[in-house]
Amino acid sequence: MTQESPLGTATFQLGILGGMIFEAYGARLETIGLKVKHVAVLTALAEFGPTAQQDLARTVRVAPSLVVLYADQLEHLDAVQRVRDAGDRRRQLLSLTPAGKHLLAKAATLAREVDAEFLGALRPEEVQGLDAALRTLSAKHLTVPR
Amino acid sequence: MTQESPLGTATFQLGILGGMIFEAYGARLETIGLKVKHVAVLTALAEFGPTAQQDLARTVRVAPSLVVLYADQLEHLDAVQRVRDAGDRRRQLLSLTPAGKHLLAKAATLAREVDAEFLGALRPEEVQGLDAALRTLSAKHLTVPR
DNA sequence: TATTGTTATACTCTATAACTATA
DNA sequence: TATAGTTATAGAGTATAACAATA
Numbered sequence: 001m002t003q004e005s006p007l008g009t010a011t012f013q014l015g016i017l018g019g020m021i022f023e024a025y026g027a028r029l030e031t032i033g034l035k036v037k038h039v040a041v042l043t044a045l046a047e048f049g050p051t052a053q054q055d056l057a058r059t060v061r062v063a064p065s066l067v068v069l070y071a072d073q074l075e076h077l078d079a080v081q082r083v084r085d086a087g088d089r090r091r092q093l094l095s096l097t098p099a100g101k102h103l104l105a106k107a108a109t110l111a112r113e114v115d116a117e118f119l120g121a122l123r124p125e126e127v128q129g130l131d132a133a134l135r136t137l138s139a140k141h142l143t144v145p146r
Numbered sequence: 147m148t149q150e151s152p153l154g155t156a157t158f159q160l161g162i163l164g165g166m167i168f169e170a171y172g173a174r175l176e177t178i179g180l181k182v183k184h185v186a187v188l189t190a191l192a193e194f195g196p197t198a199q200q201d202l203a204r205t206v207r208v209a210p211s212l213v214v215l216y217a218d219q220l221e222h223l224d225a226v227q228r229v230r231d232a233g234d235r236r237r238q239l240l241s242l243t244p245a246g247k248h249l250l251a252k253a254a255t256l257a258r259e260v261d262a263e264f265l266g267a268l269r270p271e272e273v274q275g276l277d278a279a280l281r282t283l284s285a286k287h288l289t290v291p292r
Numbered sequence: 293t294a295t296t297g298t299t300a301t302a303c304t305c306t307a308t309a310a311c312t313a314t315a
Numbered sequence: 316t317a318t319a320g321t322t323a324t325a326g327a328g329t330a331t332a333a334c335a336a337t338a
Contacts, residue, residue: 005192005250006185006257010265011171013280013288015182018164020287025157036161039152046151054319063307068321090314090319104151111152119156121286122279129275133268134159140267141166142159183328200296209330214298236296236337 021118028110032103033077037062041070042079042096042104048144050095052085059144079103167264174256178249179223183208187216188225188242188250194290196241198231205290225249 006012026036037060044059045051053071057064071094074080079100085091096104119127152158172182183206190205191197199217203210217240220226225246231237242250265273 003254003258004247005189006254007189007193009254009257009261010276010280011167011257011260012185012189013284014160014164015168015171016164016186016288017280017283018160018162018167021157021164022161025161039158040162043151043153043158047153052319053321064320065308065322066306069306085319088315088319092320101150108149108152108155111155111157112149114157115155118283118287122282126275126279126282129272130156130279133272133276133279134156134163136268136272137163137264138159141264142162198296199298210297211299211331212329215329234296234338238297 017118021114024117025111025114028114029107032106032110034103034107037066038070038074038079039104039107041067041074041094042100042107045080045094045096046101046104050083050093052091052093054091056094061145074100077103163264167260170263171257171260174260175253178252178256180249180253183212184216184220184225185250185253187213187220187240188246188253191226191240191242192247192250196229196239198237198239200237202240207291220246223249 022036029035029039040060041056044056048059051059053067054064057067060067062070071080071082071092074094075082077099078097080094081097082092082094085093119130122130168182175181175185186206187202190202194205197205199213200210203213206213208216217226217228217238220240221228223245224243226240227243228238229241231239265276268276
């Protein structure tokens, strides 16, 4: 029998749950003046070290002009520094400041709070199953496009 | 040791993966003239039967004015009908037409294609684990607010 | 007076394209 | 001439508030 509704698909459920989770996360991030995209930028910098804005645009999958905006706002919060690349003076390398690392740690704490809130309904073995699947999916899909 | 990045949290991974999945799903839905929100409305109608637009707004968690827009567009596709509630003539009941059911079935097929594409990297037991967790989470969070 | 659906308006987010400075 | 970053502009999406019809 053909399934006549998308309700039971992983696509539909992951999409909707992901949206709800980011909504909840965004609400908590407001308390430290960040949005989810800011956290994505900070996370990329922590992961890859100082990075040119153009490269960051590919990593976070947003237009280069948006990276300018996020960088401006994060610089305003003293979370990142722009440093001219000595070798190629067109490039601005973004790097995390100590305040930025601190902010990222706070963002991580808030994310774990949302984890607890949303995953609280799961039994331990379900949490394990979810984590295992997410690990594999992240390794496959959360990569940096070239 | 405190985890200094949100990268490993379920919140971060579910949010980003959910966004990527809906992006891929949206691209496929274009081929049948729908967006994800349209599918959400159609799914709700299939699940709950003819529904007033105000109630639909709560179910799909969007502003009532947006339901008007989606209903207009879906009516244009002959996917839904507006019928005045005889008992309360202020209410417009939205109901699925045969064409709407057909469209929803197509949307379900496309969702399963995205499932296959994204979950293809998972081993069978990981798929099982993910499905079990999603089922529980959907039961908890994908409910209709009162 | 309250509620349903609708319309009008405004705001947020983001993409595209033009501009500048370096290469 | 090509590329990195920036700025300007425009479009999509959505929320808020005002309005009309019905209760």
